[in-house]
Amino acid sequence: MSFFRITLTRSGIGMPKRTQGVLKALGLRHRMATVFYPVTPEVAGQIMRVKELVTVQEVDKALTKEELRAERRPEAGFYLETAAPR
Amino acid sequence: MLSRTIRRSILDTRVPTSALPPTFLLPNRARYFNSTTQHVDTPPESIYISQLATSPPAEAAETVTPVRRPIRPKVPLPPAPISEPVALDASVKELLPLLAAQPSHYISAHIHAKPYLVTAGDTVRLPFHMPGVVPGDVLRLNRASSLGSRDYTLKGTPYLDERIFECRARVMGTEAEPMRTKEKKKRRNRRINTVKSKHKFTILRIAELKINSLEDIEGSGTESV
Amino acid sequence: MVVQAIRKATTGQNGVGAFILQCKRLDFHYCDWAGSSKGMNTFLRNSLSKFAAANPAVEITVSPRPSRHPIIKGTYINGREKAICVRNLTKEQILQKAELLRDANGEKLKKVTKPVKSINESVRGVWSPYHDGGIHV
Numbered sequence: 001m002s003f004f005r006i007t008l009t010r011s012g013i014g015m016p017k018r019t020q021g022v023l024k025a026l027g028l029r030h031r032m033a034t035v036f037y038p039v040t041p042e043v044a045g046q047i048m049r050v051k052e053l054v055t056v057q058e059v060d061k062a063l064t065k066e067e068l069r070a071e072r073r074p075e076a077g078f079y080l081e082t083a084a085p086r
Numbered sequence: 087m088l089s090r091t092i093r094r095s096i097l098d099t100r101v102p103t104s105a106l107p108p109t110f111l112l113p114n115r116a117r118y119f120n121s122t123t124q125h126v127d128t129p130p131e132s133i134y135i136s137q138l139a140t141s142p143p144a145e146a147a148e149t150v151t152p153v154r155r156p157i158r159p160k161v162p163l164p165p166a167p168i169s170e171p172v173a174l175d176a177s178v179k180e181l182l183p184l185l186a187a188q189p190s191h192y193i194s195a196h197i198h199a200k201p202y203l204v205t206a207g208d209t210v211r212l213p214f215h216m217p218g219v220v221p222g223d224v225l226r227l228n229r230a231s232s233l234g235s236r237d238y239t240l241k242g243t244p245y246l247d248e249r250i251f252e253c254r255a256r257v258m259g260t261e262a263e264p265m266r267t268k269e270k271k272k273r274r275n276r277r278i279n280t281v282k283s284k285h286k287f288t289i290l291r292i293a294e295l296k297i298n299s300l301e302d303i304e305g306s307g308t309e310s311v
Numbered sequence: 312m313v314v315q316a317i318r319k320a321t322t323g324q325n326g327v328g329a330f331i332l333q334c335k336r337l338d339f340h341y342c343d344w345a346g347s348s349k350g351m352n353t354f355l356r357n358s359l360s361k362f363a364a365a366n367p368a369v370e371i372t373v374s375p376r377p378s379r380h381p382i383i384k385g386t387y388i389n390g391r392e393k394a395i396c397v398r399n400l401t402k403e404q405i406l407q408k409a410e411l412l413r414d415a416n417g418e419k420l421k422k423v424t425k426p427v428k429s430i431n432e433s434v435r436g437v438w439s440p441y442h443d444g445g446i447h448v
Contacts, residue, residue: 077227291326292327294327
């Protein structure tokens with residue numbers, strides 16, 4: 001089963017009420033918010049309504065909130081090689 | 087009054103069981119990442135963490151009570167060796183020995199995605215207090231965006247392959263900043279709230295910066311395959 | 312003839328080759344009688360031996376300081392001293408203070424704005440407009 005990965009890249013402020021309603025229905029509250037929905041005609045229609053505001057990707061798996069956070073987290077860039085006696 | 091003093095002295099002399107860490111903290115995994123608990127059985131020499139990481143702690147698995155979340159070590163563990171050989175461009179292969187031959191080098195090492203442009207012997211005051219390290223620990227810095235000498239610079243896309251160079255940093259200690267006070271005042275209200283803050287920072291010293299030779303770089307890829 | 316010292320080719324930097332802990336000595340002062348030393352006395356009885364064993368690089372002395380609040384004093388390799396008053400603190404809090412003194416470098420606290428401090432010469436040198444071909448107008 002594939003999913004839409006929808007990220008709000010442009011704010012909905014100043015858009016018509018119906019467009020803002022679609023964003024609300026998708027659960028996109030603020031810019032750079034990401035949601036996952038299964039690929040269905042209903043969701044595709046919603047995306048079409050706000051296609052100028054979002055970026056959409058088709059992915060195989062819906063990520064959880066923690067996985068999204070882990071994706072954004074940069075690498076540490078170091079590791080403990082030799083530990084002093086403690 | 088007397089009974090109180092007696093009771094206090096008894097309380098003082100007995101070894102309190104609450105002072106010992108709980109049992110799930112005792113296995114050797116927890117030991118090396120815990121700065122506050124001191125263990126008397128210190129190893130004679132410094133320990134190589136890579137050896138530690140490869141041998142799974144057997145007794146730790148038995149004693150660990152069911153935990154809800156996986157225990158994340160405070161300091162990142164050494165990554166698994168990369169099996170695929172280093173893909174070096176022909177120009178890099180040609181110019182890397184020239185870069186290595188020049189007398190002094192700099193590296194732009196990234197720690198938590200922040201770049202620090204350093205040379206060997208520099209002190210870095212990290213903008214945070216690194217948990218789980220004590221003075222004397224050696225950290226290996228393995229993310230760098232550029233590496234250069236007087237006339238040559240090797241740039242990463244966005245990072246360099248970590249087998250090209252060896253950069254080690256020694257944990258020197260922890261420093262603090264002078265106490266900061268900030269007065270919080272709202273309009274039309276005479277109340278002033280003073281907030282204080284004093285942050286701690288970990289100090290590193292770049293102990294070593296070495297550029298590996300081409301044979302080493304290519305040998306490391308093939309031998310681990 | 313003027314006597315000249317031998318020029319050093321390099322400056323020694325702690326931690327580049329060998330590493331010396333910057334805290335040389337920790338003095339623990341206590342009072343037998345005063346209530347503010349209660350936590351300190353408990354610390355000396357129960358935790359100090361472990362702390363000392365875990366930090367063999369630090370010389371640890373314990374001495375009385377009657378009718379005064381308990382303090383911990385750290386002496387550093389740069390010649391400075393740091394003292395912390397640990398009155399009315401518990402054993403665990405005193406351990407934290409001792410670790411603070413062990414990890415400190417003895418310098419006065421300063422606000423640092425630039426993260427990297429270097430005594431090395433610039434690797435790439437100073438840019439000069441007269442070299443490297445120049446700009447052809």
